[in-house]
Amino acid sequence: MNILSKKNYVLTVCFLSLACYVLSQDLSSVSGLKNYLKSQETNTQKIVKVITKETKEIEKPTFSINKTSFGSFSKDIKHIRAKQLSVENQLYGLFGFDKNYSFAQMSPITDELGFVHTNYLIYYKGYLVDDQMIMIHQKDGIITSINGVVKSLNDPLINIAVSDQQAFDNAREGIAVEQLVDIFPIETVFVRLDGDVFRLAKKVKIFSIQPLKKYYAYIDAHTGKLLRKISLMYCSDVEGQAHTYYNGMQLITCDHDDGVYKLKDNARKIMTYNGANWKGNDKEAPPENLIYTNATANWVDEDMRPALQVHWGIEKTYDYYLKVHQRNGYDNKQAPVYNIYNPVIMDITGKMFNASALSGSGILLYGRGGLDANGVTYKPLVLLDIAAHEYTHLVTSRSNAGGLTYFSESGALNESFSDIFATAVDFYTGINPNWLLGEGIISDRPFIRSMSDPGSEQLLVSYRQPDTYKGKYWEFTGKDNAGVHTNSGVQNYWFYLLCQGGTGTNDKGDNYSVTGIGMDAASKIAYRNLMMYLPMSAQYIDAYYGSLSAAKDLYGEGSQQYKSVIDAWYAVGVDSLIPTPCKGEKRLVAIETAGTFTDGSGDGMYKKNSNCSWVIKSVADKIIQLEFVNFELEGADNDGSMSDYVSVYDGATESAPLIGKYCGNILPPLLKSTKNEILVTFISDKSVQKQGFEVRYSAVVPTSINNLNLDNKIVVYPNPTSEQIFVSFKESQSAVNIFICDILGKIVKEVSLSQVYTNEEVNINVEDLPSGVYTLRVVGDKLNTLHKMIVNK
Ligand SMILES: [Zn+2]
Missing domain, CATH: 2.60.120.290 (Spermadhesin, CUB domain)
Structure with a gap:
């Protein structure tokens, strides 16, 4: 959700002396690459193998891959009973890669259905191709499907003229920040820009507190220009026995020691802090002394109600993920969550009213609300669905692929999953379960988002969303990280229809009818898709593919659940993206004559x-x-x-x-x-x-x-002509059709004859045709010719 992206901060200039981390590794050899790759390991997945052409010959693919223009693909290959190693050996052939490419196999993940999921990162001349990935899924040692996003780089320029220090300085300037929280390692990667141009770039992580910004900045390794920035903050829109702000008295878990009660749930590892004195640091837990305290287990202090609300809300969200998806904490390793209510440091004007999750940490921030630039008043951003939305951003960042890039369609999907599971948590708790989000948060509207009617007229115009892919309200501009909070409406509505069912006509004029499969099945499909099948740069087409794979794994291909997933994507217009492969070989190279x-x-x-x-x-x-x-x-x-x-x-x-x-x-x-x-x-x-x-x-x-004009079986004259044209046949023909087409290929004249004889002339009147160039096509049982014809008046 997002309000902050639409509002300008007062920029406070601070100074901090900076040192820069310099990465220098020899990437020219396989072992150099291996070491480099090892240094890039994340805490969730490790590189277990590097695949280069030198280690094996290119194997001829035993199946073909059909990609969209973006590079997205998904293929069910269960029937060929391929083993992982065999597909690994075909990777070069499958994607048409030469020796400049290499792959890194990440450590596999086994899920509760017994599927093993293995990701492969892609490198070109030793540099990671950011956001591209191949995902192989197998069960009982046999590959079930392969999907991902892969695009050939087309010989990009490799010229590193910019030092890490320069890249860092340019990133800081480009993002317009002065006071940084930390310095992070700098990677050199290929980044994909509009028009499918790949540039070698230094990927610099920038985290600043004043103003609050967290980004990846891609600095052109050759020119030093800022090529792209990707937000690492997932913002919210609106925007014990505990008296919560919105939900009255609720049971919470808190810590009790020596007569002091703390908003600290030791079992779930959820801590709630007063942000008034928080200094802003996402590397470690906020100081213990900022945790809210109370003299009794009866939390009724009015000022504390918003904090009690989020503490309770995150406990409920934690329980939802544990009970429904067997997920223990946002990272599934029970990492702690730090709720920080009212972090005043975030805005020097004291108007921090948004909510957001900070990527890479367990920190969730909740603003106290206030008046925005458009005169809309917000209550504290601590609603259960907002807390669950933000928590889900943390969950998404720990998916099998490592998250969903917060930009364009992948960012819209990221936002949508947060809305989906926020809704699921509402239904799970049974407290006011409905298809609305942010109810009662803003002064003059009843809610800020609707899953069942994304473009509802009850919404502020700026909060209306499309219910059809590239339909009404679709955000086509670069605004709001290229529409992450707007274009999410399409998957939101998909999820609503999948749960509840419905009929209607979408913005493309297609009539749809979807049979609802209920919240439990729909949220399990959505969760499995997010966790196991979506690459970081996933587009809507990947969400389509992945949700089908998930439905197939969970319920089988013949199930109603599977059919409804397809019908619901049809309803929101995503089916038009699906390339249907022609049967047989997509690419035929004939060496026979x-x-x-x-x-x-x-x-x-x-x-x-x-x-x-x-x-x-x-x-x-x-x-x-x-x-x-x-x-x-x-x-x-x-x-x-x-x-x-x-x-x-x-x-x-x-x-x-x-x-x-x-x-x-x-x-x-x-x-x-x-x-x-x-x-x-x-x-x-x-x-x-x-x-x-x-x-x-x-x-x-x-x-x-x-x-x-390959043959001379006919003669066409006069040419140019003004009134009529003659077609003279050199030999007899049957079933003759003569067509005159205009420059756009539209047929403007058509003559059909069952038989013409040798040297017969067919006369066609062209008086009524405007001056211009035409084609005259003559098709008979023994000929098929095309002539250029000019009408000149
Ligand atoms: Zn969000």
Whole structure:
């Protein structure tokens, strides 16, 4: 939740002399890399193995991976019964990696269902590729699925001209902080920027108290520029027998020693502090003397009520995770939690009213509320659902992948999981269980977020969220870490529908109907997805994949739970992201001289959301000829735009010249490349499926004839023309179709003839066509040609 991101701090300038940690390691050798990797170990997972090409030959993959443009993928490979080592040996081949890449296998995690989850980090020339990961899941020694986010780096510049000290100084300046809490080690990593550009950067952690900021800053290793900053604070929006602030009298656990009662739950390791004198330090527990105390076990002091509220709330949240998910503490190792209420140091103006969790520690901060810049008054940010929301940020940071990057879609998912489990805790305690968050927190609105109606008109406009992926209220700008508190509404609504069920029409106009599976099953699926399947840079498509894997593990593929997960993602518009692999090989490299391939659907319709490509390659002195023998795709729209189409490129990649783009049911002409390779791609959207296509390819000797006018079976004249055009046939044909298409590919004239005879001329009136360039396609039983035609008036 977030209020603070929308408000400017008064910046107080303080000075602190700084020393800088300098990392220098020899990364040129495998052992150097190994040592370097070891130094990067986190406290939860260790690197157990480094995989480099030198240690084994590249193995030919036994299955293929279909990635989205972001690099997200998920593949169920249970049926091939692969062992971990065998898939490890195929990693280079699967992702098309060369010897510049290496992998680090992290220590595996075994879950309560007996699945073993192993993550692999990716390195390019010895440098970690930040936020990219391969996750392998297995049961009984057999791999069930593999998923992750992997994107090739495309030969990035490696030039380190910036020292760690410079990077540190630039990060401090870029984040605009003066007084730092601590100095952290600096890593050199590849960071991915917009447009899929990877830059080598120094990753600098900045933690400042005045103003309160905690970030990773990525400083370009070559230029020293601040490339990106990722927030490490997960902010909240609103914003014993204990008299709590919102929930009346509740039972709490507190410490009793020598006549003094403390807000200290020794069993759960939850301590609650008065933030008035806290100095701000996330490296160690706040001083013991700041813990709230009382003379009796009956806590009724009015001023203490907000603190009592969070103490109780975190106890309930702890119990929820323990009872429902068998999770012992946010890190599952019972790390202590430090609640700090009213940490006045956070804002020199004394208006600290937000709530937030500090990444990397067990510290949760709760503001006392107050008046914001827009004149809205907030009560203390200590509601049970806010406490549970913040606690869940700590849980998320300890997921199998190491968290969800607090930026863009991964940040929105991070926020959404906090809302999901906050709601689940509300239902668990049974105190006012509903689908609203932050009820009664602000002065003139009843709540600050709704899971069941994310865009509710009862919300302040700035708190409204989308219920459809990229639908109404979706935040497309970079604001608020690229929309983390807004775009979370999509998964929130997914969760609501999954629990409760519902019907409706989403912003994309799709009608949906979801059968609810209840809070228990829905929250177990969400929890397992978060913990075991989501890579750090997860997008909505990864949440889709991971939730299905989780539902499959827990309830089976034939279950209602599995079906409802799919239906609920359809309801929120995420299904449109799913690339459906064409059956068979995605990438066909033909070394034989001829063959055929199809869209992969056999006799049936092609798949929705197909995104397939085939590369045909021959020996060096030949070129590739393509002959479409069947072709039936959805036609172009009136404006000429194509939703399902085949593209052919004169080369092996999409950056090669486009030979043509085809849709509808007219056979494309005979096509030839100019080199020894050709790329065919097939894209379909989610609506309207047709029979598809079949194409014959052959390696032929190059000729100088333009492939658009390959044969002289017909003559077209006059060209240019103003009134009519004649098509003269050199030999008899049956089932002749003549099409004239405008420059957008839209058919403007169509003539069908069951038979034409040798030397017959067919006359087509083009008087009504505006001046311009057209294509004239003639298809018969023995020909298929394309001509350029100009109408000139
Ligand atoms: Zn949050």
